[in-house]
Amino acid sequence: MRIRNIDKVQLVKQTAIALIVKDGLEGFSMNKLAKACSISVATLYIYYKDRDDLILKIAHEEGTVMAEAMIKDFNPDMPFEYGLRRQWKNRYQYMVDYPLMNSFFEQLRTSSYQEEFLAGFLTEFKVTMGKFMHNIINRGEIEVMPFEVYWSIAFSPLYNLIRFDNEGQSMGGMPFKMTDEILWKTFDLVVKALKK
Amino acid sequence: MRIRNIDKVQLVKQTAIALIVKDGLEGFSMNKLAKACSISVATLYIYYKDRDDLILKIAHEEGTVMAEAMIKDFNPDMPFEYGLRRQWKNRYQYMVDYPLMNSFFEQLRTSSYQEEFLAGFLTEFKVTMGKFMHNIINRGEIEVMPFEVYWSIAFSPLYNLIRFDNEGQSMGGMPFKMTDEILWKTFDLVVKALKK
DNA sequence: AATATAAATGAATATTCATTCATTTATATT
DNA sequence: AATATAAATGAATGAATATTCATTTATATT
Structure with a gap:
């Protein structure tokens, strides 16, 4: 089976933190995060159940x-x-x-x-x-x-x-x-x- | 000419503050504010140029x-x-x-x-x-x-x-x-x- | 009372949002 | 090499978003 790309997971986490610090939670969105990471937004939903889960897990x-x-x-x-x-x-x-x-x-x-x-x-x-x-x-x-x-x-x-x-x-x-x-x-x- | 309803302006301001305190800026929207005030959302755009203007003026x-x-x-x-x-x-x-x-x-x-x-x-x-x-x-x-x-x-x-x-x-x-x-x-x- | 004018509205717009899904891709195991 | 399986994707969904506009309403002035 295919293995999860750890670098990508880390990239998501670090980018999410950077975006939230820059634009605030109010300016943060899943689509923006995916675009900033150059990945598909659907991938985020493999790592995390939903937006709340992403924020709270991080x-x-x-x-x-x-x-x-x-x-x-x-x-x-x-x-x-x-x-x-x-x-x-x-x-x-x-x-x-x-x-x-x-x-x-x-x-x-x-x-x-x-x-x-x-x-x-x-x-x-x-x-x-x-x-x-x-x-x-x-x-x-x-x-x-x-x-x-x-x-x-x-x-x-x-x-x-x-x-x-x-x-x-x-x-x-x-x-x-x-x-x-x-x-x-x-x-x-x-x-x-x-x-x- | 028709005169602006001062009570309504005050209601908008107080309600906006209350909503932002309760839900945060991330949970605040113009439509919600209008609904909470029981007025048309278009009225907000008579009082304020846009969302940023509303928040910053208040x-x-x-x-x-x-x-x-x-x-x-x-x-x-x-x-x-x-x-x-x-x-x-x-x-x-x-x-x-x-x-x-x-x-x-x-x-x-x-x-x-x-x-x-x-x-x-x-x-x-x-x-x-x-x-x-x-x-x-x-x-x-x-x-x-x-x-x-x-x-x-x-x-x-x-x-x-x-x-x-x-x-x-x-x-x-x-x-x-x-x-x-x-x-x-x-x-x-x-x-x-x-x-x- | 008629008129002019800005207030106020309801319904619409295009855009962005979180989330889903059918499909493709990579790899660990056989 | 073939297979199984989860990773990853592109494109789509409906709901919520900010903003606009044609229309109606109230009132100060005439």
């Missing part, structure tokens, strides 16, 4: 890659500053390695796929994050606070810088470019906010 | 309302903590008064309209924000830092809490609900991060 696969990258060399028993620094390093590295994925995930997060997307691969990841926060609260390294407040202080500045960097321009005049120095300067401010 | 109008709400009782010569507190209060109040708009703007920000949307009404607003930051740096109230870092620390935690609140659920088990206490507790942490 999101799930890439989400798993991301979640694993996030917790590399991290464990929830680490001391506060050390552990948080490790997570920042991982997120930053992921942004450098997969520059499209932050926009891609943001597209999904602000779409009707939101629920299925978040419910999927994030569960285990969230458990690890929650464990870490409880440990550092129990050890008295940071104040008691709701998880949402912790997350908003500990990570949203980082995600915001990554977004500014992706957009290449920002509030000020010159285009913003992320650097190691800026990253770790921001990290120090975040630690200052959270540390008792 | 975004621009509502963006102006938001930008004004943000700088109410604020001026860039205020002391750091006092001025930032005022901005937080304004943003929180806006979220309470217009609960749909944060999701609406996020839809636009993550779409192909991003550029035209950001370029529009934000210019004056950004100038005021930049002035405030420069003042508090010049007075030595906060460290020297790029505008993007300042913004990421000063506001992204707030926006994140608002988003968690909108989504009604979050990383933890129970649905997250924003309260005054949580808001100002988070604010204190942000001030701690920025204050010299």
Whole structure:
């Protein structure tokens, strides 16, 4: 029997991500994707059941890659500053390695796929994050606070810088470019906010 | 001559916002909008040149309302903590008064309209924000830092809490609900991060 | 009351959309 | 080499899309 062309499958996946990042989910269609890959649209329906399946399978696969990258060399028993620094390093590295994925995930997060997307691969990841926060609260390294407040202080500045960097321009005049120095300067401010 | 029905124009605007928030830009169409308003789709083309015009005009109008709400009782010569507190209060109040708009703007920000949307009404607003930051740096109230870092620390935690609140659920088990206490507790942490 | 004019409409258009299907093609197994 | 089988395709489907247009309707002005 004929064997499935793995390169073609990969091409479909990468092209889908690129198109969704460029035009948004609203500008994305199966016919456009097939044309961009120079294959028949019917082939897409061999790989995926339908449009939703395509988007969610890709999101799930890439989400798993991301979640694993996030917790590399991290464990929830680490001391506060050390552990948080490790997570920042991982997120930053992921942004450098997969520059499209932050926009891609943001597209999904602000779409009707939101629920299925978040419910999927994030569960285990969230458990690890929650464990870490409880440990550092129990050890008295940071104040008691709701998880949402912790997350908003500990990570949203980082995600915001990554977004500014992706957009290449920002509030000020010159285009913003992320650097190691800026990253770790921001990290120090975040630690200052959270540390008792 | 016949006069334009202002109520109908308002109905179109509010319904468009509600539909976009509910289904996303990808699920939004002119025919659906007309049906939801119980008017002819051709009427939409009397009010707006085309679909893009409709979306961008609504975004621009509502963006102006938001930008004004943000700088109410604020001026860039205020002391750091006092001025930032005022901005937080304004943003929180806006979220309470217009609960749909944060999701609406996020839809636009993550779409192909991003550029035209950001370029529009934000210019004056950004100038005021930049002035405030420069003042508090010049007075030595906060460290020297790029505008993007300042913004990421000063506001992204707030926006994140608002988003968690909108989504009604979050990383933890129970649905997250924003309260005054949580808001100002988070604010204190942000001030701690920025204050010299 | 008659008129002029823009608002509002219903029905149509061409285009794009997701999806299907009969057919052809490549290859692993016999 | 022949066969079986899934991969891959081109062309088609009907539904939904944005937009247009000839016509009707309401009202401000005469």
